[in-house]
Amino acid sequence: MNRRVARVAMLVAMVAVTGWSVWAMAQGGMQGRGPGGGPPRREAAAVAVPPADRKEPGKESADEARKEAMEAAREAEEANAPPDDINWTDFGREGTPYIALCVNFGILIAGFYYFGKKPVAVALKARRDTIAKEIEEAQRMRKEAEKRAKHYQAKLAHLEDEVKTTREALVRAGEAERERIVTEAEAKAERMHRDAQFMVEQELKQLRHDLQRDTVEAAIAAAEELLKKRVTQADQERLAEDYLADLARPGMQSMTKSVGGTS
Amino acid sequence: MSVQIVARRYAQALLELGVEAGTLEMLVEQFTTLAGAWDTSHDLRNALENPLVAHEAKRAVMDELCTQLGASPLTRNAVKMLIDRRRIQVLPYVAQYLRELADKRRGVLRAEVTTAAPLSDAYYARLQAQLEKMTGQKVVVDRRTDPTLVAGVVTRIGDRILDGSLRTRLTSLRDALLPTN
Numbered sequence: 001m002n003r004r005v006a007r008v009a010m011l012v013a014m015v016a017v018t019g020w021s022v023w024a025m026a027q028g029g030m031q032g033r034g035p036g037g038g039p040p041r042r043e044a045a046a047v048a049v050p051p052a053d054r055k056e057p058g059k060e061s062a063d064e065a066r067k068e069a070m071e072a073a074r075e076a077e078e079a080n081a082p083p084d085d086i087n088w089t090d091f092g093r094e095g096t097p098y099i100a101l102c103v104n105f106g107i108l109i110a111g112f113y114y115f116g117k118k119p120v121a122v123a124l125k126a127r128r129d130t131i132a133k134e135i136e137e138a139q140r141m142r143k144e145a146e147k148r149a150k151h152y153q154a155k156l157a158h159l160e161d162e163v164k165t166t167r168e169a170l171v172r173a174g175e176a177e178r179e180r181i182v183t184e185a186e187a188k189a190e191r192m193h194r195d196a197q198f199m200v201e202q203e204l205k206q207l208r209h210d211l212q213r214d215t216v217e218a219a220i221a222a223a224e225e226l227l228k229k230r231v232t233q234a235d236q237e238r239l240a241e242d243y244l245a246d247l248a249r250p251g252m253q254s255m256t257k258s259v260g261g262t263s
Numbered sequence: 264m265s266v267q268i269v270a271r272r273y274a275q276a277l278l279e280l281g282v283e284a285g286t287l288e289m290l291v292e293q294f295t296t297l298a299g300a301w302d303t304s305h306d307l308r309n310a311l312e313n314p315l316v317a318h319e320a321k322r323a324v325m326d327e328l329c330t331q332l333g334a335s336p337l338t339r340n341a342v343k344m345l346i347d348r349r350r351i352q353v354l355p356y357v358a359q360y361l362r363e364l365a366d367k368r369r370g371v372l373r374a375e376v377t378t379a380a381p382l383s384d385a386y387y388a389r390l391q392a393q394l395e396k397m398t399g400q401k402v403v404v405d406r407r408t409d410p411t412l413v414a415g416v417v418t419r420i421g422d423r424i425l426d427g428s429l430r431t432r433l434t435s436l437r438d439a440l441l442p443t444n
Contacts, residue, residue: 110399134293150442172350203340212440213441213442216440216441217437219440220434220437220440223433224413224430224433227429227433228413231379231413231429235414236379236380236382236414237382237383239414239415239416239427240382240386240416241386241416242377242427243415243416244386244389244390245391247394248393249398252441
């Protein structure tokens with residue numbers, strides 16, 4: 001990790017140095033310095049001025065005018081002179097020899113190669129993998145789309161049959177539901193009929209029971225009233241004698257009971 | 264505390280006092296009479312149970328009643344003690360338990376004979392003899408009359424009831440005629 005960071009930092013530094021060198025060379029070119037160094041050239045148009053045109057009315061002495069003319073002529077000559085030879089190896093002359101620039105450039109290329117080989121390779125490999133994956137994904141999606149398209153086309157082709165099948169299934173389901181509802185209703189009606197019959201029977205039974213009870217109660221009440229009216233002292237004494245006779249009999253359980261219960 | 268338990272304790276104490284004084288029979292009779300007056304007289308119960316009636320007035324009422332009955336000092340003091348202790352409502356139970364304890368002490372069974380109409384003394388004597396024969400003990404018969412029996416006789420002796428009334432026969436007939444459900 002650290003090595004990778006150092007490698008990237010070195011690469012960045014080298015790119016910065018290269019940029020700076022290019023900028024410096026561009027600055028040198030703008031000042032008119034040619035390859036291999038040498039003094040800047042003067043433009044011929046700027047110096048090739050006739051001595052007569054350059055004489056000004058304020059100049060007194062002819063010597064000065066002559067000197068200036070000679071100087072101008074010399075500069076014009078220098079300006080029209082052919083360029084210097086390329087400085088390949090001479091380190092003594094003004095400017096950097098081309099061989100040094102080439103060596104410098106080679107070191108720079110070697111540095112770029114050394115430090116940038118792996119990251120670039122990794123980046124390229126990653127990029128290649130990503131592109132491959134995207135291509136695969138795109139192919140897969142295309143296949144799926146084609147498959148779906150085929151499926152829908154097939155469905156469209158069989159749409160009529162499918163509609164017919166669905167309609168028949170719905171009709172069958174409706175008929176089955178109708179039969180189920182009818183069956184349930186019949187069962188419910190049967191059950192209600194049975195319950196009603198049972199309730200009627202129970203009511204009849206209860207009525208019969210109540211009627212019988214009321215009849216018995218009325219009959220007993222009437223008998224009691226009749227007895228109360230008809231019983232005489234002689235009947236009282238006769239019943240008392242019967243009671244005494246019953247007590248004298250060995251089995252008298254029929255008229256014996258314990259207090260709080262029967263026996 | 265239960266009324267019966269309190270009454271039983273008073274009855275036991277009165278029994279011992281009556282035996283000691285030799286007036287147990289008279290004590291039982293007087294308490295039975297007082298209990299009868301209590302049962303039959305609503306005014307007497309109201310006067311003796313009403314908390315608005317002054318205590319002295321209650322004592323005076325009971326004193327007057329005892330005087331009219333010719334109650335002995337033991338009976339008089341016992342009843343006044345019930346008033347003082349606000350236990351006068353147990354008087355009928357005390358009389359009942361006292362009579363039961365006295366009968367038990369004498370080896371006597373008391374039979375309560377209820378008839379729809381009064382019967383002759385000879386009949387009661389024969390009935391008493393029959394009951395003594397049945398129980399093997401001396402029996403004393405208390406006579407009562409209840410017209411709702413319609414006719415016949417009902418005897419209660421101890422915890423047994425010998426029912427020969429027409430009312431009970433009619434009830435049995437009704438139960439037999441009625442459907443079971």
